[in-house]
Amino acid sequence: MIRLFIPHDLTAGAELALDHGQSHYLASVMRLSAGDELALFNGRDGEWRAVVSVVTKRAVGVRAETLLRPQAPAPDLDLVVALVKRARVETIVEKAAELGARRVRLTLTERTNADHTRLDRLTAIATEAAEQTGRLDVPAIEAPAKLDKLIDGWEAGRRLLFCDEAGDAAPVLEALSTAPAGPWAILIGPEGGFSPKERERLRALPYATPVTLGPRILRADTAAIAALSLWQAALGDWRQS
């Protein structure tokens, strides 16, 4: 069944006009017509079974019918990742959506060369991945901010899994197996690694857990996917069968 993320409130019987892009997708790409079913979610009201109520040249209207799944709290996991090359950032955003990250915060480090990204494009990638993966929300994508600024404004109580490529940190699963649940963030550096000054600051943070992801050099997208998977398996929603 097609799943669409929409901004509208969802209640039984609500008649909703889809925007141009989603109307085109349903009518012209997927060739749905009146009476066909789909699923809708908005990040607040759960997932709803809906039917196409009207198809015109200008727009598609849908009607929410019954609640399929109530909104449930998702793991509170942020991914903080250095702004790497565009294709790798896009992969990271797609995979973060599949792997259940609540938010992707892009960051600029001393060894980050890029400084620009298209947030609208990254949000579209996150939305499409969320629709396909079956989650009930879309991860928020945050504009690039300097690492020092992110640390200065760090939220109290959120732990940080610091993926430290320098190699003398604890094995990741050993660290996660004794770590507390609750809000977490994963930090992935740029391809050139963190500077010595950045590493020193990160290692001194009382809420940071430095870990190593094995003996090989990983690209930023590989490291991000590995760390998200390990966190979900050890502390997140991959624990229940």
Added chain:
Amino acid sequence: MIRLFIPHDLTAGAELALDHGQSHYLASVMRLSAGDELALFNGRDGEWRAVVSVVTKRAVGVRAETLLRPQAPAPDLDLVVALVKRARVETIVEKAAELGARRVRLTLTERTNADHTRLDRLTAIATEAAEQTGRLDVPAIEAPAKLDKLIDGWEAGRRLLFCDEAGDAAPVLEALSTAPAGPWAILIGPEGGFSPKERERLRALPYATPVTLGPRILRADTAAIAALSLWQAALGDWRQS
């Protein structure tokens, strides 16, 4: 330091002529000249420090000087993955090399649409990723074979981590935490999943451990990277710091 995978034997003082592609890369792309250093490995003799000995229009010659790292046994992990779309297969091969798989075996399942791949291109991707990630060998890439045939010829003593998207299997880390070390393979199905008949056969294999990778639907490349990371963290070479 540049790392190159070469077919030649490596011994102290060995003078080696590089092939056209590697010669072009060193001389024209990286602009190395006589006396410059690089690292060489061949999957058998460890990693060697080498120097460029001669640069001509036709070829670059290098001389192996000293052993940097002896050849060490790598985790004995295969990735068996359904032949999905070309771009995703290429991602999977790149990531399998970074994540230390010894071999990638492509397979054709009932719901696999593709049947063709370019093994030379996949081997080039695996080689480049192996050079960059710092491993001492290159994963072998095997031509697509039918799943039934792979199971019929299964090597005695090799366990199988069966990533079962149907969802009633054990959580992956719970299963891996009590699993024996030794030779393993990870099995990732096509985007449409395994057929009921295939699942039945896979679940009945005495050497198979069915696991679930969480509540969301994962693309094949995401599932492969997640499972490789979890295996390395639980049973492979990510355990030592």
